[in-house]
Amino acid sequence: MYTQALNTSDAEDRQIEDAARAGLFQARIDAEERIEPNDWMPAAYRKTLTRQISQHAHSEIVGMLPEGNWITRAPSLRRKAALLAKVQDECGHGLYLYAAAETLGTSREELVDLMLAGKAKYSSIFNYPTQTWADIGAIGWLVDGAAIMNQIPLCRCSYGPYARAMIRVCKEESFHQRQGFEIMLTLCRGSDEQKAMAQDALDRWWWPVLMMFGPPDNASQHGDTSAKWKIKRFSNDELRQKFVDATVPQAQFLGLTIPDPDMTQDEAGHWVYSPIDWEEFNQVLAGNGPCNRDRLAARRKAHDEGAWVREAAAAYAAKRSRRDVAQAAE
Amino acid sequence: MTVANIQISETPLVLYLLRRADDALILGHRLSEWCGHAPMLEEDMALANMGLDLLGQARELYSYAAKIEANGNDEDKFAYLREVGQYRNLLLVEQPNGDFARTMVRQFFYAAFADLYWRAMMRSRDASLAAIAAKSEKESAYHLRHSSEWIVRLGDGTAESHARAQGAIDDLWAFTGEMFWLDDRERALVDAGIAIDAASLRAPWLKTITNVVSEATLTLPTNNWMQQGGRSGQHSEHLGHLLSELQSMQRTFPGATW
Numbered sequence: 001m002y003t004q005a006l007n008t009s010d011a012e013d014r015q016i017e018d019a020a021r022a023g024l025f026q027a028r029i030d031a032e033e034r035i036e037p038n039d040w041m042p043a044a045y046r047k048t049l050t051r052q053i054s055q056h057a058h059s060e061i062v063g064m065l066p067e068g069n070w071i072t073r074a075p076s077l078r079r080k081a082a083l084l085a086k087v088q089d090e091c092g093h094g095l096y097l098y099a100a101a102e103t104l105g106t107s108r109e110e111l112v113d114l115m116l117a118g119k120a121k122y123s124s125i126f127n128y129p130t131q132t133w134a135d136i137g138a139i140g141w142l143v144d145g146a147a148i149m150n151q152i153p154l155c156r157c158s159y160g161p162y163a164r165a166m167i168r169v170c171k172e173e174s175f176h177q178r179q180g181f182e183i184m185l186t187l188c189r190g191s192d193e194q195k196a197m198a199q200d201a202l203d204r205w206w207w208p209v210l211m212m213f214g215p216p217d218n219a220s221q222h223g224d225t226s227a228k229w230k231i232k233r234f235s236n237d238e239l240r241q242k243f244v245d246a247t248v249p250q251a252q253f254l255g256l257t258i259p260d261p262d263m264t265q266d267e268a269g270h271w272v273y274s275p276i277d278w279e280e281f282n283q284v285l286a287g288n289g290p291c292n293r294d295r296l297a298a299r300r301k302a303h304d305e306g307a308w309v310r311e312a313a314a315a316y317a318a319k320r321s322r323r324d325v326a327q328a329a330e
Numbered sequence: 331m332t333v334a335n336i337q338i339s340e341t342p343l344v345l346y347l348l349r350r351a352d353d354a355l356i357l358g359h360r361l362s363e364w365c366g367h368a369p370m371l372e373e374d375m376a377l378a379n380m381g382l383d384l385l386g387q388a389r390e391l392y393s394y395a396a397k398i399e400a401n402g403n404d405e406d407k408f409a410y411l412r413e414v415g416q417y418r419n420l421l422l423v424e425q426p427n428g429d430f431a432r433t434m435v436r437q438f439f440y441a442a443f444a445d446l447y448w449r450a451m452m453r454s455r456d457a458s459l460a461a462i463a464a465k466s467e468k469e470s471a472y473h474l475r476h477s478s479e480w481i482v483r484l485g486d487g488t489a490e491s492h493a494r495a496q497g498a499i500d501d502l503w504a505f506t507g508e509m510f511w512l513d514d515r516e517r518a519l520v521d522a523g524i525a526i527d528a529a530s531l532r533a534p535w536l537k538t539i540t541n542v543v544s545e546a547t548l549t550l551p552t553n554n555w556m557q558q559g560g561r562s563g564q565h566s567e568h569l570g571h572l573l574s575e576l577q578s579m580q581r582t583f584p585g586a587t588w
Binding site: 061064065068071072073074075076077078079080081084085087088091092094095098133183186187190191193194298301302305306307308309310311312313315316319 | 355359362363365366367368369370371372373374375378379381382385386388389392405406409410429430431482483484486487488490491494575576578579580583586587588
């Protein structure tokens with residue numbers, strides 16, 4: 001089922017990073033040109049993008065699980081349809097992103113196998129549980145809101161297929177974000193019990209969402225080259241600050257309290273948040289988040305239980321093409 | 331505070347609409363259970379698509395039933411505040427997903443019926459039902475095409491997929507007869523030109539099924555004993571579990587708006 005026909009005939013050439021080509025490549029990047037799949041690119045650029053795009057794809061697919069957890073229990077038919085459509089959109093995002101990653105020369109099957117083997121990362125946020133319906137609102141509002149902050153600059157990423165995928169993804173994500181906010185607003189205008197449910201969700205998701213932007217700038221591994229190659233246009237801390245500044249007034253509008261009592265506003269109007277517990281982040285990345293094991297187990301189960309279906313489809317397609325060849329020969 | 335089940339004035343048309351709405355809701359819910367767990371991403375997309383179509387059909391049918399009944403009910407009250415015995419769906423659609431073959435055979439049996447059914451209902455003298463039929467027919471045609479293609483792939487794929495598909499056909503066959511059944515109250519709607527005679531769809535349905543099953547190198551069971559009861563609220567043990575999940579929020583937080 002996965003794409004096989006990849007252009008690897010010039011793989012050896014591509015590995016050779018001669019200085020002239022690298023110089024031309026950087027000049028194209030500096031001139032804001034888009035790099036396309038068959039263009040020469042440094043091996044490290046290819047590797048960085050393959051890693052980033054496939055992690056992004058894995059995040060979309062693993063991200064289906066926490067929200068999918070509430071599809072069968074959504075509290076109204078309208079919410080049920082919207083949530084099912086939203087989770088389906090995430091699956092679609094995963095598909096475009098795997099396709100974008102494949103243009104760099106690694107098949108979806110290989111990328112998925114790395115994720116299932118626990119060797120590829122996905123966003124740390126999906127290792128937290130959705131305990132109540134309010135978590136569906138909080139994910140839309142905060143997690144998708146944070147994703148948009150990260151992804152809007154990626155619409156101008158130097159790699160063409162990724163940038164184009166991001167344009168479509170961002171449109172859908174901003175719809176999801178509004179939908180999530182609307183779930184929160186309905187809860188906040190509802191009973192005391194519903195409002196408490198909304199506050200509890202904000203309390204649990206706030207800090208993990210801030211961690212989604214990645215380690216602080218002074219500890220980030222990938223910042224410098226990614227910036228030079230115009231894969232990343234803003235630093236982790238810059239994006240995190242933008243997100244906090246955008247979100248605080250939304251929380252105030254909802255009448256919810258951000259779980260950071262020491263937060264203050266500086267003279268420039270930025271909200272200064274308290275130190276983030278990076279030990280928690282590191283533990284989640286190391287596989288020790290509340291749901292890491294469940295998420296991987298669910299993806300492995302779907303993959304393993306689907307193996308006979310994929311084999312049947314492949315066997316049927318092979319039989320069919322043999323029959324077509326035989327018929328053509330008659 | 332307890333949550334009471336709603337009371338329904340089951341006129342023939344309200345009952346008729348609820349039966350079809352319940353089919354669509356319960357099957358749509360079953361398909362939504364796959365979301366995130368399908369054998370491949372393309373199929374996650376397709377199962378969610380079909381589930382969304384069915385949920386949409388259910389919502390339109392419930393809303394129309396609420397309007398006809400004019401008793402203060404709405405789509406959510408019909409879905410969330412009726413107990414098992416008040417549900418009127420076919421036994422076929424409440425059967426658990428099982429493996430992918432079972433889900434696809436269930437979809438195939440139902441879609442082959444729904445495609446014929448909605449196409450015929452486009453001629454209903456009830457303009458609202460005819461409009462719902464026009465939309466649902468396009469969706470059902472896709473569901474039939476998609477599920478037929480899978481029946482053929484699974485039947486004519488590997489020995490394992492063949493055995494699984496055949497097992498699903500054998501197990502689900504007894505639930506297909508109920509689709510063609512109608513009682514006196516439906517008969518009156520047929521006479522009035524509002525409903526179509528589902529029994530008349532049995533022969534063309536069997537023709538579609540036979541063609542696809544034969545292309546798939548599978549066989550239809552010779553045992554023609556058919557289970558029924560869903561249309562009058564006599565359900566399998568599976569529906570109660572489905573509803574306890576579907577209705578958990580509305581039952582836990584009575585009267586809340588979401």
